[in-house]
Amino acid sequence: MTARVGIVLVSHSARVASSVADLARGLAGGGETAPVAAAGGTPDGGLGTSAELITQAATAVDGGAGVAVLVDLGSAVLTVKALLAEGDELPPGTRLVDAPFVEGAVAAVVTASAGGDLDAVATAAAEAYGYRKG
């Protein structure tokens, strides 16, 4: 079986990132899920974004099929963009996905677990913006 796309969830809060990872894995259910890593908060446990944790998480889930990064707010977006601009900080084939954090994470993990490629994962996550709640 070929490698699945890896998913990295970047939040200002470690608990938000790990809980959303749990939620997405749980809803992807059934067989084996795609690799998911949480990069939440700062290394000392505070609220914020850590370039180091993001790089570690991306490396951990990289199986060669690409890595989709989903982010919550502000500095999480900017830090991932800045790391991508560095060129060598994140595995080749890492992409920042423009998607709502929770819904996008579920869509991304389900699609990646089903064997979708990076384009399919990014598209599924972005489509979560289209579901109106009111």
Add this chain to the structure above:
Amino acid sequence: MLDADFFRRWMTGAAAAVDREAGRLTDLDSAIGDADHGANLQRGFAAVVKALEGDPAGTPGAVLVLAGRELISTVGGASGPLYGTLLRRTGKALGDAAEVAPVQLAEALRVGVAAVAQLGGAKAGDKTMLDALEPAVEALAESLGASFAAAAEAADRGALATVPMRARKGRASYLGERSVGHQDPGATSSALLIGALAGAEAAR
């Protein structure tokens, strides 16, 4: 001409200024942000100074690229990737020359500031660091790179001019009208950075 030592002095001076003003930056940030700007930049610039001490970065470009990388890695808030991008792009625009003319620095800074605007999706008048950086770059360009002091004055005026603005970017933008009447912390720290550049010039 400006050599690597000049750029090291700039970064060391910026670290000292951030250290000295950390409380003020945090006070400004507690009014319209999340009250961590001073501490975040203190941590970031302390890491820059430490990295420069342990690294032989021997060209102006290499000093700024290293400093930018440290800021992206250590700050923890949005100012990290923004200032990191400013310094990295400015450093890259300087290339690997051992010395650069002030007018080259003025041009490279313009490239760096444009990269910040692109990364943050902000423009002048949004009540961000660009409101200090853009006037500074303009003043430096007008003097053909000759007057760092004029750039620092323009940055200070730019930071002060953010007081009546309504924030359109970042966390402060959620406050809407309530962001009016407070000086922007990012524009304030940008003025410190440009002030440190003038200080490095004065020490030559």
